[in-house]
Amino acid sequence: DSGVTQTPKHLITATGQRVTLRCSPRSGDLSVYWYQQSLDQGLQFLIQYYNGEERAKGNILERFSAQQFPDLHSELNLSSLELGDSALYFCASSVASEGKGTQYFGPGTRLLVL
C-alpha cells in the first residue's frame, strides 16, 4: 500500500458526460501528479500540482482540468467525455518538487465511457 488513495475505483459513464476523480496524497506529500494509462498510449503524464499551485502540464486535453485543495487532496475533472477517454487514471504523490521527490502511485480509477 503506497499511502495514496483514489476514489472511485471504477466509473462507468456515457459520452458527453462529466466526471470527477479524487486523490488523497500520502501524509506529508505536497506534490500530486495525474497520469493516464491506456492500451495505445501507455502511461502518460497529465498534470502536476505542488502545494496548491499548478507546476507542470503534460499532454492534458482542454476538456480536462485539475486542482489541488488546501488540504492537499486533488481532483481531476474530465468533461465532454469521449469513448477514447476510457483508461486508467492514476494519481501519484511526492514530498517535494523539481526532481527532489520519489513518486508513489495510487491504485487508480478505471474509467469506462460508453
Place this chain on the structure above:
Amino acid sequence: GENVEQHPSTLSVQEGDSAVIKCTYSDSASNYFPWYKQELGKGPQLIIDIRSNVGEKKDQRIAVTLNKTAKHFSLHITETQPEDSAVYFCAASSYNTDKLIFGTGTRLQVFP
C-alpha cells in the same frame, strides 16, 4: 521530444533464472530513472531508482545500471520467482521537472 524506449516487450524466464530489461532515453537532461512494477489491477509500485551521479544500485535481487554516455539504463532481477511476474516500466525525468516519461512496459512471466 522526450522519449524512453523499452525492450523487450515480453520476457519469459524459468524460476531461478535472471531477467534483464533495457531502456534508452533521448533527453540528455534526464537525471532520475525509476523502475516500477505493475501487477494486474494495481497501480505502479516503485521497486528501485537511480540518479545520474550513480552508475549502479542494488537492492537484494534487484539491480539497476546506468550508462549516461550511451543514455541506457537496465533493470536486472536475479533468482527470479513466480511472484516477480508483472509488467515492469522504466521512466526518466530531468532535474528541473518531475514529469516522468515512461517506457512502454515489459511483461515478465516467471514459470515455476
